[in-house]
Amino acid sequence: MTQNPSAAERSTVHPALVDLTGPGPGSDLVAAPVPLPVPLPGRDLAPAELATLAAAVAANPDLWQHHVAYDDDHRHYASLWRDAHVDVWVLCWTPQNDTGWHDHDISSGAVSVVQGTIIEHNLRVGGPEKVTQAHAGTTFSFGPEHIHRLTGLAAGSVSIHAYSPPLWRLGQYVVNDEGVLQRASVSYAEELRVLDALPEPRAAE
Numbered sequence: 001m002t003q004n005p006s007a008a009e010r011s012t013v014h015p016a017l018v019d020l021t022g023p024g025p026g027s028d029l030v031a032a033p034v035p036l037p038v039p040l041p042g043r044d045l046a047p048a049e050l051a052t053l054a055a056a057v058a059a060n061p062d063l064w065q066h067h068v069a070y071d072d073d074h075r076h077y078a079s080l081w082r083d084a085h086v087d088v089w090v091l092c093w094t095p096q097n098d099t100g101w102h103d104h105d106i107s108s109g110a111v112s113v114v115q116g117t118i119i120e121h122n123l124r125v126g127g128p129e130k131v132t133q134a135h136a137g138t139t140f141s142f143g144p145e146h147i148h149r150l151t152g153l154a155a156g157s158v159s160i161h162a163y164s165p166p167l168w169r170l171g172q173y174v175v176n177d178e179g180v181l182q183r184a185s186v187s188y189a190e191e192l193r194v195l196d197a198l199p200e201p202r203a204a205e
Ligand SMILES: [Fe+2]
Pocket: 102, 103, 104, 148, 150
């Protein structure tokens, strides 16, 4: 049974991310978090506050520029900050990168595009999806009710993401062979991507 983590547990880094700090391609976690350019209130942040934070980090390339790298097969990203109330990431996009449909469980979020263009897709039941291009300089935020999919558009795109409470579990959506939408709960340490089928259920431990 999955239990809600404590704030202290949320502030710790998933071991799978620590494993990614080694050399080579992929995504990484910063051993020493960057100093954030805005003071944090010591509580969970609302979407508008996350937008302010993401935009402030975006405006300070020294905080994230050295993490920029691109990979068509495995979207490159790095954690910049993680505490009990908020986590901040830099994500790098190629036109091939695609998160697939997902939600953020109980977290609100904000995205600030600093370079290039990404696309936010929102699912409409019985209608065509809503498609919004987010160009460099654009910041948008959302609450935990939000379901979306992000894809790269321009080569060499970069975005800063902030979430509160920090990501822990996310919902990843799959459309099965009958066209039925299904949800899988995944760890924040897993790369969001398009899934062809739900993961096999884990055996009881
Ligand atoms: Fe998302």
